Amino acid sequence: MQSMLTEKLWTYIVHNNPDLMFSLQENYSVTRYLEEKVNAVMPMATQLLGERRPQYVIEELCLNAMTEELKPSRYQYIRSVIEEEFNADYERMKENGTLTYEVVNLIEACKSIFNDFEFNSENEANRHLRYAIIGQVHDYLA
Structure with missing residues (x-):
């Protein structure tokens, strides 16, 4: 067991x-x-x-x-944001094998946002959280 x-x-x-x-x-x-x-x-x-x-x-x-x-997984949250909002970048990172590495880096880059929103399963669908993460991902990928 x-x-x-x-x-x-x-x-x-x-x-x-x-x-x-x-x-x-x-x-x-x-x-x-x-x-x-x-x-x-x-x-x-x-x-x-x-x-x-x-x-x-x-x-x-x-x-x-x-x-x-x-739970909830910050990794899965950021990964889904990239896949949905930055699909070309998502596909590129997936193809060249850097997706996991970049998402892990983004978890650190978004740490203060997750902390400010007290990220949990109740607020996982908060649109303001999502917009803040999208902005941070945009800045990271730029």
Whole structure:
């Protein structure tokens, strides 16, 4: 169970939070981070196993608990803004293999905007947030 949860968490991070992935790798703390997160949900997993919940349900509930603080994904948000608003740049970066790198850089460039709006799942659709991010992306790409 622990190895399955570790794999699922790492896959989630790679696809939704590559900025965290790079930071963990840079600090040589991938294993410690994953172990801490998985160990924190093991009591819940044990309880759900005791309730005879299906394996896939247990995995999903545990993954949701482990990734709660990582949502919504700033990476996915910026990536979708670039794809929708700057499609030619998006396609160019995708083709030359720099998309992830540039989006991670943009997360840092947009950090104060995300913080000012207290970016969360409730305000993810805020049009003022989107306009501010579009402006920052425009400046970055110019």
